[in-house]
Amino acid sequence: MLKCRQVSELGSEIVDRRLGVGTRLAVLAHLGLCPHCRRYLRQLRLTAETLKRLPLEDEPEAPAILAAIRRRQGETKD
Template sequence: MLSCKELVAHSSDFLDGQLSLRERLSVRAHLAMCRHCRRFIRQMKVTQGVLRALPETAIPELEALAERLAQQRRKP
């Protein structure tokens, strides 16, 4: 069975459907036993969904907001 570290290393390929049958079965067996990794995979699925929903072209207002937030974060 995979360790948690190995599962994390395979997580993107698992979510993208790029693992062999044997690898998928190993991941699924680990997920059946490990609630922490199940939560991690759920979070990864949400993250993928959010990233896919973002527009492909940059939105100037969004870029300006991100820059302002970054500047505020750098202030002591």
């Protein structure tokens, strides 16, 4: 039987349905007995669904952010 930690480590694979048959059965057995992991996976699925609904935007700030990081790195080297 899987432990809660193992189920949480498989969270992304569970949500994305990328588990093999044996692992999937072990996860389902654990979820049948563990309300905490069921809640965790519901929250993970909700988060994934919410993120998918966010509009994709260009990242015009990315070059400015990168430049600022490089400046800071240069400041700390002195």
